[in-house]
Amino acid sequence: MSLSRLLSGLFTGSEPNTESPATTQHSGESEPSSTVIYECRTCGTTVSADTVRCPACEGNDIVRYSID
Template sequence: MSLSRLLSGLFDDSEPNTESPATTRSSVEHEESSPTIVHECRNCGTNVSAETTCCPACESDDIVRYSI
C-alpha cells in the first residue's frame, strides 16, 4: 500500500468537529501567562519542593525546575 493511500484512509474517517490549532490558541495563551512550575530530581524523577537541594528518595543533588 502506498503512503498516500494510507494517509488518505486515515483522514477520510476524521471528524469534522475536531479542534484545530486556531481554536485552541486562546486556551494555550492563557496557560502560558501562568505556567506551572515543577521541581524534580533528574536522577529518579521524584517531585520535590522548590527549597529542596538533595532528593529525599535517592539523595541526588541534581534537582531541575520545569515550567509547564
C-alpha cells in the same frame, strides 16, 4: 488550565477550587499562568522548590520545569 488542576480533576473526579502553590497567577496581565515543577533528575521524584538533595535517592541534581 494548569497541569496540576487537570491532574487533580482526574484523580478526584472534579476540578479543585484552589490553585497549587507552584502555579503562578498573573492578575490583570495578558500572560497566561504557568506551572513550575521541581524534580530530581536522577530518579524523577517531584520535590519542593527549596529542596537541595532528593529525599528518595539522595541525588543533588534538582531541575526546574516550567509548564505553560
